[in-house]
Amino acid sequence: MRVLVVEDNPVNMKLITLVLKKHGHEPLFATCGEEGVEKAASEHPDIILMDILLPDIDGLEATRRIRNIGTMKDTPIIAITSYAMAGDREKILEAGCNGYFEKPINPLTIMDEIEKIIQRGRP
Amino acid sequence: MKYIPRSDSLKAKSILLIIIIVTVCISASALIASHLVHEQMTANYDNNKETTVESLSISLAPMLELYDYKLVERTITSTLEFDSVAYITVRDESGTLIRTSAKEDIPVESLDVVNVDIIGNEGLIGSLEIGFSNARINEHIRRTISALIFGLMGFFILAGVALYILVSRHIVEPLETFTKTIEGYSPGNISDRVKINRNDDIGALAASFNRMAENLEQADDKTQIALQKLKELEFIINQSQVIAFLWRNAEGWPVEFVSENIKQFGYTPQDFIDGDIAYTDIIHSDDMERVGNEVDMYSEQGITEFRQEYRIITKSGDIRWTDDVTWIRRDQNGNVTHYQGIVFDITERKRAEENLRDSEMKYSTLVEKGNDGIIIIQDGILKYVNSVMCEIAGFTKEEIVGKPFLDYVSLEYRDIVMERYEKRMMGNDVPNRYEIGIISKNGQTTPVEINATLIEYDDKPADMAIIRDNTEQKQIKDEMQKLNAELELRISERTADLQNNQQALVNVVEDLNVTTEELQNANKRLQELDRLKSMFIARTSHELRTPLNSIIGFTSILLEGWSGELNPEQTEQLEMVHTSGKHLLNLINDVIDISKIEAGKLDVFISEFKLREVMDEAVSVVRNDIDEKGLTLTVEVEDITLISDRRRLLQSILNLLSNAVKFTEKGNISIQTKSINSNINISVTDSGIGVKQEDIPKLFTPFVRLESPLTDRTSGTGLGLYLTKKLVMEALGGAVDVISEYGKGSTFTLIIPLKMEAQK
Known part of the structure; x- marks a missing residue:
């Protein structure tokens, strides 16, 4: 599968890339919200992992814009949140995300979590 | 309905009856006839025999006298032709046979032999013997009787047929017609009529029947109409x-x-x-x-x-x-x-x-118990007077009602009152409110103020006047003026005092305003500081956590061997990095939690989970430390499902558990659970250093670490128990209990509800 990772921190990006490749997926990169939206529109990835704290528009806004792209209505978008954001669950789901998981990213379990969220479908 | 003939129908019965009658008639007549005929014929034959013998003997006598035997022979031969005669023998007086003749085909038995003497002129000259054949006679009689019976049978059968035709035409068929017609009837349908047009009894019966059917039909129609009316009536009632x-x-x-x-x-x-x-x-x-x-x-x-x-x-x-x-x-x-x-x-x-009564009561109270007199004048006559008016004028109602109102107006006002009254009644605009005098019972004139209005009374125009006793009003006015004057004086005195006080107050208020402004500024600065603090914590935690994420994440990958095999030494060191990273992360999370709880912004996520799984997870985190310290761990957990905030519960248990490990050097740590009613008690008991009784309250104070032999050697922020207590209270809706003996050990117990209600 082609997975678009929207993440501004290069170290985290590297970590996620390692995990995705390990599981045989193809990672696509975007380092800010605007770029994330553009890549989503042009590349039509199968899954999007969306960091919420981004330098330009935040992940919620980026998700809303992606949802407005005709072909991206049902593509799973999974938010990556910081611990402090845990309470903003409603906001995240309202913006159009299928689910979210919290940092720190555990490279050993992240794929299972993504799988679980996709299977559960959008609330 | 089709008419089906039945085996027991009248038709069948009549046929059977006729057959029986015919049979009886035939049998009876045959019996009687055969008997009579037999008797009669037998008698006739007997008679014939004698006659035959006598006449033959007489006719033979001369022939014997003349010895003309040929004639004798001819005579007997001709006599022999009689059917019943079997033989004839003629003898002379000596008995010598002269002539005999016989029929050959006649049997000799059952012969009736008759002997007779033949008498001539000189006496006996011979004898005659004739054998009559009874068989022949009987045969003859039988035939006759048979013929008779057949004849009778034929007659009676014909008579029977005729009788049947008669009965059938006159009784059975008309009855069938009746039956068919009646069987064709059904409730509400009796329109068919019997179609028999005859002048006899049956015809009359049919006509009667048809009349009856007609009457019934009419009666039925009437019943239907009556029923319809009844239904209408019922409908009307029920509606x-x-x-x-x-x-x-x-x-x-x-x-x-x-x-x-x-x-x-x-x-x-x-x-x-x-x-x-x-x-x-x-x-x-x-x-x-x-x-x-x-x-x-x-x-x-x-x-x-x-x-x-x-x-x-x-x-x-x-x-x-x-x-x-x-x-x-x-x-x-x-x-x-x-x-x-x-x-x-x-x-x-x-x-x-009830409402009407209430409102009437209210109105009559208003009218009768007010301060004003009320009168209604119609056609110049007082129609209504209330009690107040009676008091003013000094009359009773009976005395005054029905009298011309002008009688009670003092002379000088009569003209103007009359003029205004008439104009008002004609609908003209005249002054309503004016002062007049009215004549009281004692002859005195009372000054009153009148307020007159044109109204409808008993469906006719009338004048309603409200009358106020001016004498009283004037007195009140005077009194009030006096009171007012007194009051004004007192007010002016008080005002002077107040003005002095007011100045003092103004000064105080000015001071206060200055202070308030200062306070407001301070408050603003505080709010700004609070905002900055929250922002600082958020920023700091994010900045601290980002590098930690990579430390924890990459050490996990390295430990998994994704980047190549590690030797045991490397593995051990990497594990230390990994553990420290996680510890640091926990500390940061604690700080964030506390800042959230203190800001009242802690979110609670309720889910259903098994207590045992949470306990296993908590134990797995501290397992290494326990093993390293050589402690023993006993866990007794009830198999129970909770509805609560799983993450916060795990965090709380983990806090107690890591404390227990931290402050226990040797011995045992045990975890026990016990559900009591709708709560579950989760106890963590250690054989550690314990807490002095007086220090117990300090346990839950933030950033306070108790003095103990282990303080220097153990790491800690002094936030653990404070956060745990806050979490248990705020997120789990429970409480924390401590029992401890200094130097022996401690038991920390979480008391939390099994099922937590979602909070707003």
């Missing part, structure tokens, strides 16, 4: 609010009929008809005695119709006022058998009446 009742005069007034619209009270007619509910059951208990007494009274007095108002309890328990018009039904002896009546719901009317 109305009037409920029709028929009560029997017996205990409880059993209902024999009630219209369907009893449903407006929630009951069905069947409730009453079946006797499930007696009529007396639905009458309000406060009204029952009165209603019963009244009914008894009217019944005894011989009255036929009476009317009652009482309350009925509906099925749902509401109270409805009803108006019941009842007729009493009596038998010939005047005994009451039934009561019939219509019951009408008058609750609304009652309510309206």
Whole structure:
């Protein structure tokens, strides 16, 4: 599968890339919200992992814009949140995300979590 | 309906009867006839025999005298031709055979032999013997009888057929026609008529029958019309609010009929008809005695119709006022058998009446108990006077009502009053309010103020005047002016005092304003600081956590061997990095949690989970440390499902557990759970250093670490228990309990509800 990772921190990006490749997926990169939206529109990835704290528009806004792209209505978008954001669950789901998981990213379990969220479908 | 003939039909019966009659007739007549004919013929033959013998003997006598034997022979031969004669023998007087002749085909038995002497002129000259054949005679008789019987049979059968035809035409067929017609009838359809046009009895019967059918048909039509009318009547009753009742005069007034619209009270007619509910059951208990007494009274007095108002309890328990018009039904002896009546719901009317009474009361209070006199004048006459007016004028109502009003107006005002009154009555605009004098009973003139208005009274225009006694008003005015003057004086004195005080107050307020402004500024600065603090914590935690994420993440990958094999030494060191990273992350998370709890912004996520799984997870985190310290761990967990905030519970248990490990050097740590009612107690007991009794309250104070031999050697922020207590209270809705003995060990217990209600 082609997975678009929207993440501004290069170290985290590297970590996620390692995990995705390990599981045989193809990672696509975007380092800010605007770029994330553009890549989503042009590349039509199968899954999007969306960091919420981004330098330009935040992940919620980026998700809303992606949802407005005709072909991206049902593509799973999974938010990556910081611990402090845990309470903003409603906001995240309202913006159009299928689910979210919290940092720190555990490279050993992240794929299972993504799988679980996709299977559960959008609330 | 098709007419099907039956085996037991009249037709079959008549045929059988005729056959029986014919058979009996034939048998009887045959019996009688054969008997008579036989007798008669036998007698005839006997007679014939003698006649034959005698006549032959007489005719033979001369022949024998002359010895003309040839003639004898001819004679006997001709005689032999008689059917019954078998043989003839003639002898002389000596018995010598002269001539004999016989039929050859006649049997010799059963012969009837007759001997007779032949007498001549000189006496006996011979004898004659004739043998008659009985068989022949009998044969002859039988034939005759047979012929007769056949004849009779033929006759009777013909007679039977004729009889059948007669019966059939006159009785059976008309009856069948009747049967067919009647069987073709059905309820509501008796339009067929019997089609028999004859002048006999059957014809008359048919005509009568047809008339009867016609009458019935007309009667049926009338019944239908009557039924239709009855239905209409029922519909009208049921569409109305009037409920029709028929009560029997017996205990409880059993209902024999009630219209369907009893449903407006929630009951069905069947409730009453079946006797499930007696009529007396639905009458309000406060009204029952009165209603019963009244009914008894009217019944005894011989009255036929009476009317009652009482309350009925509906099925749902509401109270409805009803108006019941009842007729009493009596038998010939005047005994009451039934009561019939219509019951009408008058609750609304009652309510309206009550309201009307209330408002009338209010108005009459207003009019009668006010301070103003009120009069109504119509056609120059006082029509109404209230009590206040009576007091002013000194008359009673009886004395004054009906008198010309002008009589009570003092002379100098009469002209103007009359003029204005007339103009007002004509609808002209005249001053309404003016002062006049009225003449009281004692002859004195009282100054009053009048306020007149044109009104409708008893459907005619009238003048209503409100009259105020000016004498009293003037007195009051004077008194009030005096009071006012006093008051003004006092006020001016007080005002001076107040002005002084006010100046003092103004000064204080000015001071206060300055202080308030300072406070507001301070508050603003504080709010700004608080915002900055929150922002700082958020920023800091994010900045701290980002590098930690990579430390924890990459060490995990390295430890998994994704980037190549590690030797044991490397693995051990990487594990230390990994553990420290996680520890640091926990510390940061604690700080964030506390800042959230203190800001009242902690979010609670309730889910269903197994306690054992949470405990296993908590134990797995501290397992290494326990093993390293050489401690033993006993875990007794109930298999129980909780509905709570799993993450916060795990965090709390983990906090207690890591504390226990931290402050225990040797011995045992045990975890025990016990559900009590709707709570679960989760206890962590250690054999560690314990806490002094006086230090227990300090345990839950933030950033306070108790002095102990281990303080220097153990790491800690002093936040753990403070956060745990806060979490248990805020997120889990529970409490933390501590029992400790200094130097022996401690037991920390979480008491939390099994099922947590979602909070707003």
